[in-house]
Amino acid sequence: MAVSARPRVGHIQFLNCLPIYWGLVRSGSLLDVELTKDTPDHLNDMLVAGQLDLGPISLVEYLRHSDELLLLPDVAVGSDGPVLSVNMVSQVPLDQLDGRRVALGSTSRTSVQLARMWLADVHGVQPEYFVCPPDLTAMMLEADAAVLIGDTALRATYEAPTRGLDVYDLGAVWKEWTGLPMVFAPWAVRRDYADANPGLVKDVHSMFVQSRDDALAHVDEIAAQAARWEVFDAETLAVYFRTLDFSLGQRQVDGIVEFARRAARTGVVPADFTPAFAAI
Amino acid sequence: MAVSARPRVGHIQFLNCLPIYWGLVRSGSLLDVELTKDTPDHLNDMLVAGQLDLGPISLVEYLRHSDELLLLPDVAVGSDGPVLSVNMVSQVPLDQLDGRRVALGSTSRTSVQLARMWLADVHGVQPEYFVCPPDLTAMMLEADAAVLIGDTALRATYEAPTRGLDVYDLGAVWKEWTGLPMVFAPWAVRRDYADANPGLVKDVHSMFVQSRDDALAHVDEIAAQAARWEVFDAETLAVYFRTLDFSLGQRQVDGIVEFARRAARTGVVPADFTPAFAAI
Numbered sequence: 001m002a003v004s005a006r007p008r009v010g011h012i013q014f015l016n017c018l019p020i021y022w023g024l025v026r027s028g029s030l031l032d033v034e035l036t037k038d039t040p041d042h043l044n045d046m047l048v049a050g051q052l053d054l055g056p057i058s059l060v061e062y063l064r065h066s067d068e069l070l071l072l073p074d075v076a077v078g079s080d081g082p083v084l085s086v087n088m089v090s091q092v093p094l095d096q097l098d099g100r101r102v103a104l105g106s107t108s109r110t111s112v113q114l115a116r117m118w119l120a121d122v123h124g125v126q127p128e129y130f131v132c133p134p135d136l137t138a139m140m141l142e143a144d145a146a147v148l149i150g151d152t153a154l155r156a157t158y159e160a161p162t163r164g165l166d167v168y169d170l171g172a173v174w175k176e177w178t179g180l181p182m183v184f185a186p187w188a189v190r191r192d193y194a195d196a197n198p199g200l201v202k203d204v205h206s207m208f209v210q211s212r213d214d215a216l217a218h219v220d221e222i223a224a225q226a227a228r229w230e231v232f233d234a235e236t237l238a239v240y241f242r243t244l245d246f247s248l249g250q251r252q253v254d255g256i257v258e259f260a261r262r263a264a265r266t267g268v269v270p271a272d273f274t275p276a277f278a279a280i
Numbered sequence: 281m282a283v284s285a286r287p288r289v290g291h292i293q294f295l296n297c298l299p300i301y302w303g304l305v306r307s308g309s310l311l312d313v314e315l316t317k318d319t320p321d322h323l324n325d326m327l328v329a330g331q332l333d334l335g336p337i338s339l340v341e342y343l344r345h346s347d348e349l350l351l352l353p354d355v356a357v358g359s360d361g362p363v364l365s366v367n368m369v370s371q372v373p374l375d376q377l378d379g380r381r382v383a384l385g386s387t388s389r390t391s392v393q394l395a396r397m398w399l400a401d402v403h404g405v406q407p408e409y410f411v412c413p414p415d416l417t418a419m420m421l422e423a424d425a426a427v428l429i430g431d432t433a434l435r436a437t438y439e440a441p442t443r444g445l446d447v448y449d450l451g452a453v454w455k456e457w458t459g460l461p462m463v464f465a466p467w468a469v470r471r472d473y474a475d476a477n478p479g480l481v482k483d484v485h486s487m488f489v490q491s492r493d494d495a496l497a498h499v500d501e502i503a504a505q506a507a508r509w510e511v512f513d514a515e516t517l518a519v520y521f522r523t524l525d526f527s528l529g530q531r532q533v534d535g536i537v538e539f540a541r542r543a544a545r546t547g548v549v550p551a552d553f554t555p556a557f558a559a560i
């Protein structure tokens with residue numbers, strides 16, 4: 001009997017993707033995918049290794065593997081200005097970071113690269129970077145500054161100023177620097193999977209777009225339900241969900257191309273990137 | 281900030297529990313639990329180790345650890361007669377199995393114990409048992425008979441007769457033997473968790489009961505959606521879902537007590553079992 005396997009789909013287990021999960025749950029479409037919930041770095045590895053067929057991937061990892069991957073249109077995790085949950089915290093003015101230690105949260109790829117480029121190009125400093133688990137207190141014991149993403153970063157946005165730390169929102173930093181939206185994680189599908197399963201890719205893409213749209217129409221409801229379990233109150237969560245940019249249109253693609261161009265100059269991603277999309 | 285963690289709940293990743301998953305997805309309540317989908321043997325281990333708070337557990341493992349666990353009322357996976365997905369297949373008449381090799385599928389606990397008791401008490405044979413991965417072909421190369429559960433067993437129900445194998449439905453076997461329903465997996469909660477979180481236990485219990493009721497009202501719809509991905513057609517799946525007994529009332533509890541009494545005689549579970557329920 002020829003039976004299709006359910007598409008193996010990744011989901012970022014952070015608050016930023018909770019609205020999309022809420023939409024997936026509500027639509028009933030979870031029955032038609034094999035969903036793996038994990039941190040972005042694990043999902044990156046699984047998609048690149050072919051253990052997932054499709055899902056969100058950190059922009060830097062997508063750019064490194066764009067020969068094996070196709071972008072999905074319309075959906076991404078990013079921001080057009082402040083993002084609240086991707087930031088750099090520092091105990092000293094940034095132009096004093098030359099040669100000082102800067103901690104990079106181990107679950108982040110793209111934000112870390114953005115912070116490095118920004119410190120080098122805008123602030124003219126070359127700190128000594130090291131990777132460590134994303135815990136603000138531990139980082140501040142060992143470093144003068146740190147790059148944080150996800151729930152830890154969102155907490156730091158509200159807590160760090162009370163601890164005498166400067167907080168720089170890296171979504172706002174990128175917008176100010178380039179005038180463009182920042183895409184932290186596009187959705188991508190493996191090229192071989194897309195070639196073999198164009199219908200399923202369309203189905204899963206449509207599932208994500210509908211879930212996103214449904215979620216955006218019910219932000220207060222989602223925030224109220226999530227506030228039962230999270231350290232943030234419903235109002236803070238609703239503001240956060242509305243701050244995120246879950247779209248991928250021309251301006252966001254321009255943001256990706258600009259990020260690729262700048263990152264290629266540092267050698268971390270291949271030069272001459274051209275975005276290629278799955279046929280939807 | 282005092283924030284509750286989402287209850288850590290197990291879900292059996294077999295077709296038999298797909299209706300309950302469908303109900304959970306449809307209700308939107310997945311957002312309020314941390315769901316771990318896995319095979320019954322892994323879920324057993326996690327609940328006993330305290331890595332899960334609540335969920336289905338193989339009857340034998342529940343009986344072994346009933347001092348740490350409380351039953352949840354109303355919901356279970358069982359059958360009141362044939363179950364279709366728990367069976368023994370044999371290449372020889374059962375009364376010839378004395379001293380012959382019988383393969384026990386490694387994902388099963390309760391069905392394996394049921395088969396052993398039935399072969400000893402009803403057929404008067406003592407085979408040589410060994411545990412192996414639940415693959416019918418591999419088992420039949422190394423053994424004269426095998427005990428299978430889950431999706432592999434359901435396939436065997438339909439395929440084994442065409443391969444010259446006798447198939448014995450262990451749900452039907454138990455009913456014929458004792459007159460009672462068989463409970464393969466009750467739902468249980470850790471006593472310490474129930475003491476500390478009575479409200480959450482009520483919530484999760486109610487979530488499962490509602491999901492089950494919702495699913496039973498939509499069996500054809502669930503079967504049609506699942507048939508897209510499974511080797512069985514929608515009609516076979518609908519028959520299967522209607523054959524299963526997802527309830528836990530007095531007759532099912534009598535079935536548990538009778539199973540406990542018989543299993544205790546073989547020494548695999550403690551004697552003097554009395555069912556204790558969580559306050560709902």
